[in-house]
Amino acid sequence: MSTRPSIGEPRGRKPKRFLSPASIMIYGILIVAAIYYLVPLYVMIMTSIKGMPEIRLGNIFSPPVEVTFQPWVTAWNSACTGLSCEGIKVGFFNSMKILIPSVIISIIVASVNGYALSNWRFKGSEFFFTALIFGAFIPYQVMLYPLVIITRELGIFGTLTGVIVIHTIFGMPILTLLFRNYFVSLPPELFKAARVDGAGFWRIFLQIMLPMSVPIFVVAVILQVTGIWNDFLFGVIFAGTKNFPMTVQLNNIVNSTQGVKEYNVNMAATILTGAVPLLVYFFSGKYFVRGIAAGAVKG
Amino acid sequence: MPNKRPFAPLRNFNAKVAAVPMIATVLVVFVGCTLWTVVYSFTSSRSLPVLDFVGFDQYERLFRTTRWNVALKNLAIYGVLSLVFSLVIGFILAALMDQKIRFENTFRTIFLYPHALSFIVTGLAWQWILAPTFGIQKVVRDLGFETFEFSLLTNSRYTIYAIVIAGLWQGTGLVMALMLAGLRTVDDEIWKAARVDGIPAWKTYVFIIIPMMRPVFVTTLVIIAAAIVKIYDLVVAMTNGGPGIASEVPAKYVYDLMFSRGNLGQGLAASTIMLTTVLIILVPWALMEFRPTNRKGGAK
Numbered sequence: 001m002s003t004r005p006s007i008g009e010p011r012g013r014k015p016k017r018f019l020s021p022a023s024i025m026i027y028g029i030l031i032v033a034a035i036y037y038l039v040p041l042y043v044m045i046m047t048s049i050k051g052m053p054e055i056r057l058g059n060i061f062s063p064p065v066e067v068t069f070q071p072w073v074t075a076w077n078s079a080c081t082g083l084s085c086e087g088i089k090v091g092f093f094n095s096m097k098i099l100i101p102s103v104i105i106s107i108i109v110a111s112v113n114g115y116a117l118s119n120w121r122f123k124g125s126e127f128f129f130t131a132l133i134f135g136a137f138i139p140y141q142v143m144l145y146p147l148v149i150i151t152r153e154l155g156i157f158g159t160l161t162g163v164i165v166i167h168t169i170f171g172m173p174i175l176t177l178l179f180r181n182y183f184v185s186l187p188p189e190l191f192k193a194a195r196v197d198g199a200g201f202w203r204i205f206l207q208i209m210l211p212m213s214v215p216i217f218v219v220a221v222i223l224q225v226t227g228i229w230n231d232f233l234f235g236v237i238f239a240g241t242k243n244f245p246m247t248v249q250l251n252n253i254v255n256s257t258q259g260v261k262e263y264n265v266n267m268a269a270t271i272l273t274g275a276v277p278l279l280v281y282f283f284s285g286k287y288f289v290r291g292i293a294a295g296a297v298k299g
Numbered sequence: 300m301p302n303k304r305p306f307a308p309l310r311n312f313n314a315k316v317a318a319v320p321m322i323a324t325v326l327v328v329f330v331g332c333t334l335w336t337v338v339y340s341f342t343s344s345r346s347l348p349v350l351d352f353v354g355f356d357q358y359e360r361l362f363r364t365t366r367w368n369v370a371l372k373n374l375a376i377y378g379v380l381s382l383v384f385s386l387v388i389g390f391i392l393a394a395l396m397d398q399k400i401r402f403e404n405t406f407r408t409i410f411l412y413p414h415a416l417s418f419i420v421t422g423l424a425w426q427w428i429l430a431p432t433f434g435i436q437k438v439v440r441d442l443g444f445e446t447f448e449f450s451l452l453t454n455s456r457y458t459i460y461a462i463v464i465a466g467l468w469q470g471t472g473l474v475m476a477l478m479l480a481g482l483r484t485v486d487d488e489i490w491k492a493a494r495v496d497g498i499p500a501w502k503t504y505v506f507i508i509i510p511m512m513r514p515v516f517v518t519t520l521v522i523i524a525a526a527i528v529k530i531y532d533l534v535v536a537m538t539n540g541g542p543g544i545a546s547e548v549p550a551k552y553v554y555d556l557m558f559s560r561g562n563l564g565q566g567l568a569a570s571t572i573m574l575t576t577v578l579i580i581l582v583p584w585a586l587m588e589f590r591p592t593n594r595k596g597g598a599k
Contacts, residue, residue: 029395030392040413040468041412041424059441060437061438120311125314134329138574139528139529141549142336144557147332168320172320176321200313201314232419247417270424293480
């Protein structure tokens with residue numbers, strides 16, 4: 001490498017002056033992109049706080065002349081799905097009833113499984129793990145009908161239990177991968193020392209692994225909360241009409257063909273449905289990124 | 300031979316118990332249900348499954364159905380455009396974010412937030428923005444361009460492109476995050492060496508960095524491709540396959556035939572084609588990735 005004195009400023013990826021042409025271009029493109037990503041959210045919020053006359057006359061990008069929160073109240077309490085007019089709140093509580101047990105059960109099953117696969121391998125365990133990961137790529141449509149038959153035979157088709165079981169099954173590949181990779185990355189001496197001290201499978205899991213795994217459990221919870229909340233397909237098939245989750249209800253409200261379309265109510269309902277995963281996302285930041293990146297990490 | 304260890308199947312018993320849900324899922328759901336679907340796709344099943352084999356009849360009928368062929372064509376358009384644009388845009392955004400910029404976290408938060416939203420929410424938001432009588436078309440016309448035409452949702456030839464736009468909005472943030480993670484693993488020494496040799500930044504990206512990031516690209520590609528084949532909710536929310544059958548996609552076709560039209564044989568044949576498509580993507584990747592000589596890849 002040459003040792004001649006540098007001429008002028010170093011080129012390439014170095015912190016630049018804030019207003020150099022290159023950085024103007026970089027920030028320009030990033031800001032334009034940011035606007036593209038933000039516009040739909042902005043339009044949704046603006047539409048949801050305008051009255052219907054203003055929506056018909058005005059422009060979707062203009063801020064409201066007169067702010068009203070009535071559409072939000074209507075969306076929550078009395079929007080019609082074509083079957084009933086009890087608002088999106090029904091879907092919200094159904095989603096909660098599906099979400100909480102599904103998240104807890106799927107994470108318990110997958111964490112114990114990932115622990116067994118990392119520290120207690122047995123003959124065939126790696127084979128089943130590989131098969132599990134490949135299974136994640138099978139389109140759901142291929143397995144839907146037989147699953148309907150199985151859940152019907154078990155008497156859980158069209159019930160909360162049914163949809164919870166389905167979420168546990170389809171959450172398993174990604175969660176198991178997440179936990180297994182995490183447990184493998186822990187120092188093996190810990191495990192060995194516990195074994196020497198005579199601790200067994202469950203004791204090592206509960207007393208040594210669990211306390212060290214809080215971050216990965218946070219990642220798993222975020223992944224599952226957003227994933228299950230956003231689910232539509234499993235909810236519409238397995239949950240049963242009276243347990244339809246919020247996404248299904250929202251679609252029924254907005255795309256129902258009856259009655260006059262109230263766009264402001266529709267947008268308020270849409271934001272309300274997106275609010276739970278959005279709040280999780282804004283408050284979790286890095287953990288969310290870790291969760292989605294986990295999908296790209298090979299075991 | 301005296302053996303103090305327990306009988307083989309009982310050895311490591313707890314771990315086997317812990318793995319029961321996984322083994323059951325693999326055997327019953329992934330293998331069992333998939334085989335069931337493939338087998339019954341060769342039968343004459345209509346509203347109920349019957350084991351009356353008719354060879355490839357269902358498939359021949361399927362590929363004579365206009366609606367299915369439209370669905371396949373739409374999937375191809377959606378797939379190619381989403382793959383290309385999400386990889387290109389995702390990589391460019393990631394490369395720009397990697398220039399030691401200020402407000403990196405703010406930009407990242409903005410680019411990625413749509414990924415937290417469901418396809419239903421995404422579809423309904425874009426349905427509103429693209430609605431011809433209220434959305435972008437009207438806004439531009441109100442500005443004085445009265446013949447301005449941007450009616451993707453009502454013009455059946457372009458509806459699938461509206462779905463591409465919404466899909467990209469939801470998905471490029473993920474690609475950006477994966478690419479950025481990949482770029483961060485590139486050794487700083489490489490950048491220094493390129494700079495010493497006077498190679499311009501864009502050339503360094505094209506000829507050095509991108510080839511180095513091949514595993515990241517391949518993994519991202521497989522993830523997006525597998526997600527593309529599953530595209531369903533977005534179409535249901537945005538157009539419900541319309542106008543007419545203009546924006547049908549295979550996953551929706553399968554659902555409709557199985558659950559609302561009671562034509563099981565056709566639905567099962569269509570879903571088997573979906574499975575085949577995924578296998579065509581997955582098998583070469585798996586062979587390449589799990590080749591013994593290959594070093595461990597993937598984004599961190």
